[in-house]
Amino acid sequence: MRLAVALPIVLFVWFCTMIPAVSGGEVLVWGTAWLPQQGIDLDFAVDALSLLFALLITGIGAFILLFADEYMKGYPQRGRFTLFLVSFMLAMLGLVLSDNLIALFVFWELTTITSFLLIGYSHENATARRAALQGLLVTGAGALAMLAGFVVLGQAVGTFSLREMLAGPERLADHPHYTAIVVLVLLGAFTKSAQFPFHFWLPNAMAAPTPVSAYLHSATMVKAGVFLLARLTPLLGGTALWMGTLTAVGAVTAVYSAVVSLGKSDLKQVLAYTTVMALGTCVLFLGAAAPGSGEGEPSRAVLAALAFLVAHALYKAALFMVAGTIEKATGTRDLTRLGGLAKAMPVTFAAAVAASVSMAGVPPSVGFIGKELLYTVGFAPDTIASLPWAVFFAAAPIATIAIVLATRPFLGPAPVYRKSVREGPWALWCGPVVLGVVGLYWGLFPEFPFMRLLVPAETVVNGYAMHTAHAPWHSTGEALALTLVTLAAAVLGFWKRAAVANALARIGGLVPLSGDRAYDATMNGLAAVAAWQTRRLQSGVQRHYLLIVFATLGLSLAVTLWVKNVIPWPTRVAEATFLDWSLAALVAAASVVIIRTRSRLLGICALGVVGISTALIFLAFGAPDVAMTQLIVETLVTVIVAIVLLKLPDFRNEIWPSKPARLRNGIVAVTVGISVTLLLLAVTGSPPQPDLREYFERTAVPGGQGRNIVNVILVDFRALDTLGEITVLAIAGAAVFALLLPGARQRQGVPPPGTAEAGARAQAWHGSIMNTMILRETTRRLVPLILVFSVFLLLRGHEHPGGGFVGGLVASIGFSLYAFVFGPQAARGILRADPRAVGAAGLAVAMASGFVGSIRDTAPFLTGQWGTLAGLKLGTPVMFDVGVYLVVIGVVLTFVLGIKEHVAGTRGQQGNY
């Protein structure tokens, strides 16, 4: 696993080579198209801001991976852990380097998911699971809002590319959707960067193994929100809304969490709350950055925020690793049970001191420079007057904490530890030492980090360069004075820390509401709503479900049509002929009969009337193919319904719904009926969209080699759809066959359909009832004619009305007639194959026709191919249609023969229809 360290090192070196170019203002770009139709591409751009973050991610990442390799010894599935950590690193790099907002969002969510996996790494621990889910839900919900914000932003600017957005001339402040964009984007940034009141997930996330806390939950991932704010400042910043929200939220977060951290004794909890403080401070200063035009000299709030961010990343990663090392050595990370480790762990102690110096803001450290900048900006004339005091009330407790962290575990009397305490291996202390030393070194020699990294990044965020270079050691008198006051207050706080902790505990008990409790209440509420609606809606009664579905359909249609006000008054009624009115009247009358009748035979007849009237409508309005299909299907339906209903109880003993229920069902039914009528009126009243039909009409002959446009669509243009549909048919045939296999409770011992026994029984049954001489003789002569006619229909289909569906149905009618007169066994005899095999062969033929083009000239699947053989024009669409023909025959005969054989051997309600 140690090999994984090579990846961040290589990347870090690679990013380092970019420093000279990028600090000069250059932007390095890589890109590849992803979803160019939607304006979403995997474009990566390295400017000074993203380079700063990329260096932090890879630089600290290398030490974290090294540390984790040692720290995680003894944990199960370390390979998986390393995979998650490396995945996170790459996702985080994608986040800071993405030029496309949507791609940025995707990487953002990838960090959320890897964070979830890493927090919940000890998944057998309920606390870890809860913390993982909480982090996922809080940051995920924020990210969802942010995505909406991104989409609105992209619509407003006309691009998702950050570079194009930022290059645009205008700020968005005057856009009508500006407020919505800002609120949505801020929700994403604030949840990710744990701003009050969404901060609570971050301390809980300390359930993760310590390397994760050090990397994701202090040094990198939680800074994504800050990064996003900095990134979008040139576009969205500078308004009262932006500045007000950021400063208020940042200040509350910073002061609140700094104070809370004083009351914690768990090392990781202390570090978590100070992390929240640092994030709040960065947000506060990004918000305090006044809009500047480059004229005059505005405050350097952005530089202050970035310098503080870098200082924090360095010392916090180091301190987390120190905390992990201490826990590893002593078995505890409770500050009250630690002490006297300095002698046993001198290197760790040194690293802790170095990092704490930076944390406390004591010179010479980069932390000191960061805090000096904060104070200097705070006292600048163009910032808010209370700014320095917000910083003071956040910085003083943090300095106290820094003293605690550097002294408490290491000095004083040593308690009795569970094991003998030793300095850990180099992999554990290497990271803290290097990061601590860098923090001090950059404090002494700030020229490189400031001039090469921070000031160029500041320029990117501000959108213009400052006139004067920054002099890191140049503090104003007020700032220096406040620094001294801060340190004094910190020492005082350290001295009286027991009293402070007691006071905080008392105050904390008074606060009734916390984010954590609100989260629990929300989750419990959601669960309660889910339970309630499940009880209400999922009754297990079929009619109940249908009632809900239909009532929803009717109401939503009616409300939509009413709100949209799109119902046109029908205008073309006058064109209707006597035939049209007669068909309408027939359908209406037959529908009423079906509803009211208590005779099954009458019901079947009325169904037939509706079906045939529909077929006549198709015929009258230029759809001969459809009409033919409908007529033949109607015949088959009537036959099958008649066979099956014979075996079901008639309607005489039916239990009807109660009278009020019937009335309510009627109301729902009429509502749905009227809504659908109005919908169809609205649809047919609006102008048609002729593009598709015109395309098919234009290309049927040149592209599809056919003159029956319907058939050309079915077997050529949309052959893939048809292939799907005949597959569904085949599945239905298989399902019916499976249903007809003898069931568990079958008492009569019915043999499975298709077996010799079933055939013999059915045959015997037939022989007893079907002995009409005229019918037998007619059938014997008619069936061959029907079969020949079906082939004729199949072959002419591409030019004239006909085709595989109709042909197959006609052939099925022929076989069915034979089966009715001579018995199913005889029909199987003339078919000479199991109908299931015929259906499967049909599917195979249809599929094979699709590959001909692929093999001949690598055309896509189901591209039509045409050629002439012996003067006969042949094409793969015809072959496809033969497949359709066979599938239809196979499936319909599976139905008919299976049902006949099954029903023949079954006793049933042999009553009246």
Next chain:
Amino acid sequence: MEPIVAVIVGVLMAATVYLMLSRNFVRFIFGLALLSHAANLVIFASGGMTRGRPPLIAPGASAPPPDISNAVPQALILTAIVISFSLLTFALVLAFRTYQELETVDTDRMRAAEPTSAGADAGQRAVG
């Protein structure tokens, strides 16, 4: 003709809903049959209806005359008819086999998968 078809579809839909809400599985299947007719007519009317001019191209011509009926909904309906036929058959056989196994066609009494519980009873009372 489209407004008349719209009314026909409304009548068919109302009949469908009413039949499907009854307790008898056989009536439910009648409703299913009507539903497919209604759906096919909706598709047909949505594409615009043209009297008596099938979407065929005369021999020798490369394109049809301009005022033929729309072939797209016809292609959709043609497969829909066959598929709804197979669905109807499946439902019928299912009803038949259910009756053989459970000896009832009353959907309220088909409770093998979801045995009656307090919540279900409430639901049953609610639907009458």
